Amino acid sequence: MGWLRIPQLADWTMEAWAYVLLGCYATATRLFELGAAPLAGSAARDAMWAWEQARGLPVPATAVPNSALLFSLQMLLFWVGGHATEMLARLAPALAGIALVFLPLLLRKELGNIGALAASAVLALSPSLTAIARSSAGVGLALPLAALTAVGVWRWQRNQSAPSLLAAALAAGAGLASGPEYIAAIVALVIAALVASPRSLQPWGAVLRTGNWWLALGLALAAGSTAFLQYPAGLAAAGDGWGAWLAGWTATPGPTSFWTPLVTAVLYDPLAIGLGIIGAAIAARQIPAARYLSVVSLVVVAITLVDPQRAAIDVGGLLIVISLHGAFAITWFFACDWGGQRRQICALHAGGLFAVCCILYLVLGAIAAGSAGSIGQTGWGLLSVLGVTLAILWLITALVGTWWDWEIARRGALAGFVLVAVVWAAATSWALNHTRAGSAAELLTGDSISPHIRLLADTAVQASLRARGTSQDAEIVVLGPPAGALAWALRDFANVRYTNALSATISAPIVITPGELVDPVLGSQYLGQRFNFELARGRLPADLPGRLNYVLFRKIPVSATQLVLWVREDAQLQH
Structure with a gap:
């Protein structure tokens, strides 16, 4: 020890x-x-x-x-x-x-x-x-x-x-x-x-x-x-x-x-x-x-x-x-002797490994974008790129170990890995929690709701202002259960009613129905607008560029269910 x-x-x-x-x-x-x-x-x-x-x-x-x-x-x-x-x-x-x-x-x-x-x-x-x-x-x-x-x-x-x-x-x-x-x-x-x-x-x-x-x-x-x-x-x-x-x-x-x-x-x-x-x-x-x-x-x-x-x-x-x-x-x-030029050698070694990994990232990005020619069309092309990169990384480490000493070479390799991994972690964390926050494309997201749900709530606020003169007092009828993301989005509205079926005599100024309902039996006096609701990640593409696109940039097909916000026509036209 x-x-x-x-x-x-x-x-x-x-x-x-x-x-x-x-x-x-x-x-x-x-x-x-x-x-x-x-x-x-x-x-x-x-x-x-x-x-x-x-x-x-x-x-x-x-x-x-x-x-x-x-x-x-x-x-x-x-x-x-x-x-x-x-x-x-x-x-x-x-x-x-x-x-x-x-x-x-x-x-x-x-x-x-x-x-x-x-x-x-x-x-x-x-x-x-x-x-x-x-x-x-x-x-x-x-x-x-x-x-x-x-x-x-x-x-x-x-x-x-x-x-x-x-x-x-x-x-x-x-x-x-x-x-x-x-x-x-x-x-x-x-x-x-x-x-x-x-x-x-x-x-x-x-x-x-x-x-x-x-x-x-x-x-x-x-x-x-x-x-x-x-x-x-x-x-x-x-x-x-x-x-x-x-x-x-x-x-x-x-x-x-x-x-x-x-x-x-x-x-x-x-x-x-x-x-x-x-x-x-x-x-x-x-x-x-x-x-x-x-x-x-x-x-x-x-x-x-x-x-x-x-x-x-x-x-x-x-x-x-x-x-x-x-x-x-x-x-x-x-836990080693860091005297002499060992710190500088380790830093240069780590920097060299980091530079090689940055070049690898650019090459993989080109393959994902389809701009790398035939090299990005088969798994063998990718394996050759990875093999060459690993060989270069090993060559750099071997040169440091041979010309200096292996104790510093091993630590330089670890420092290079940590540098690359820290940059990857910081970039991934920023994208996961900010630029792609709540995105269905992320494995860690779980259930995902489209940001359009907030646009739906804002539209309901505007309709309530026109119908009642207040932002949250208009009657809203929702075809569905009183729970989940939609109920949460409508939490500030004072007069929301949930139902299992719509009546032809309905008179509420705002009605919300699932997007797959073709004829909501509301009559011609209602005008509807669609909003994306629940999001689901599609299957991972079978081709190599598509898979790299997901690994590097989280690009993958995403499907969405929809909601329809129906507003009574006179409420829309009222000022």
């Missing part, structure tokens, strides 16, 4: 400022334009229920939100804010995602100062974890709480610290209210403990017989699921998490590939995956914490592969674990 004895960051202020910068970056990426994409699917439904509960309106007796904890926090935020917005609906997971970035601080003893800082940087830069934090889904709370539970348990087993056990109990209580994703994470951690060190579970017999553990867990569960007793039915929703988790294993396998979560991890987070694999190879045999992290990673991968649902967002747990592994790779990087 001598290679771990590296110079620590002598000046605490430098380390503190590094964490401040990471915190600023994490805050900016997770909060900037947080409400840009419309809420979709069950997220919109649950947010609508939370808004109704915050206003004191009755919530359907059968309403069971996916995450009781998120529902409670949304209800409190809506009540404090006095209004329901996409930003407030997503705020709690976003704040939890920011807190997750600082989780390695609790493991500085195991990871080292530099390793903990590196792990925090990988967590902050992760596009997938950023997207999860910006989603209005229980998984955005479940993953940080599962990580906090695991760290609290780890600290308690190392030094029998009562505060660590209390933190683990509180996190477990809140986590059980956050949804089935937390249960899946805890099951993975228990399986990993059984595989890596069965004796580590022996002390838990005494813990589980004490009242303090169950008291802290119960209080956190009750407070988290009921919004501090403001929504008692939340306890039933929290209890449904176990049923939802078990039902997921008996459900019909989804249409996506078994490899979707792993492909998502490689496509969006090569930095975390690459550093994690390197860190595991370096430290797993020498450090117990690294060995346990390796077992957890393998268990999470195995569970992900056999999960019938196979959602891309399932990759979050793996990325947290493997990001901690990356700390050992960065620790190894700094």
Whole structure:
């Protein structure tokens, strides 16, 4: 373990400022334009229920939100804010995602100062974890709480610290209210403990017989699921998490590939995956914490592969674990003699590798655009490009190793990879969460709603002004259920009525129907306008340029259902 004895960051202020910068970056990426994409699917439904509960309106007796904890926090935020917005609906997971970035601080003893800082940087830069934090889904709370539970348990087993056990109990209580994703994470951690060190579970017999553990867990569960007793039915929703988790294993396998979560991890987070694999190879045999992290990673991968649902967002747990592994790779990087010109040689080596990768990106972009001639028409052409690139990368590294030394050559190769992966992560994160926010083309988006839904709501406001003189008081009749993205978009209108069938005698100034309804039986006095509604990603193109277009630029066919907004003719013409 001598290679771990590296110079620590002598000046605490430098380390503190590094964490401040990471915190600023994490805050900016997770909060900037947080409400840009419309809420979709069950997220919109649950947010609508939370808004109704915050206003004191009755919530359907059968309403069971996916995450009781998120529902409670949304209800409190809506009540404090006095209004329901996409930003407030997503705020709690976003704040939890920011807190997750600082989780390695609790493991500085195991990871080292530099390793903990590196792990925090990988967590902050992760596009997938950023997207999860910006989603209005229980998984955005479940993953940080599962990580906090695991760290609290780890600290308690190392030094029998009562505060660590209390933190683990509180996190477990809140986590059980956050949804089935937390249960899946805890099951993975228990399986990993059984595989890596069965004796580590022996002390838990005494813990589980004490009242303090169950008291802290119960209080956190009750407070988290009921919004501090403001929504008692939340306890039933929290209890449904176990049923939802078990039902997921008996459900019909989804249409996506078994490899979707792993492909998502490689496509969006090569930095975390690459550093994690390197860190595991370096430290797993020498450090117990690294060995346990390796077992957890393998268990999470195995569970992900056999999960019938196979959602891309399932990759979050793996990325947290493997990001901690990356700390050992960065620790190894700094654990050498950096005297003389070694720093300059390493920097030049990394810069050369980065330049070659930039050229490769331009060539692949030309193939995707169809401007590379015959080279981009077959898989052999692509393989030849990749082969030549790998040969050049190896040649540069071999020259540095031969003319200087292999210790610096290996570290220069790692630095070059990190530089390329950081640029990829920053660009991917910006596109995923801003320029393509909510796009159905992204694997991590899940349910997707067209921004046209807001244009529909604005059009309804204008029609209400003409019909009633106020922006939100006109009667609106909706052919469909009172839930989902449409109900959320119309949440500010005071007189919305949902129905299963339209009458020929209907007189409401505004009517909304599904786009596939050819004849809504409204008569000639209504004029309709179509708006895109639910979006769905098409199949990946079979040709090579099409596949590269998706990998590099997320270009893929997207289909859309439609809604029709019908406005009574006299309301349209009235001034």
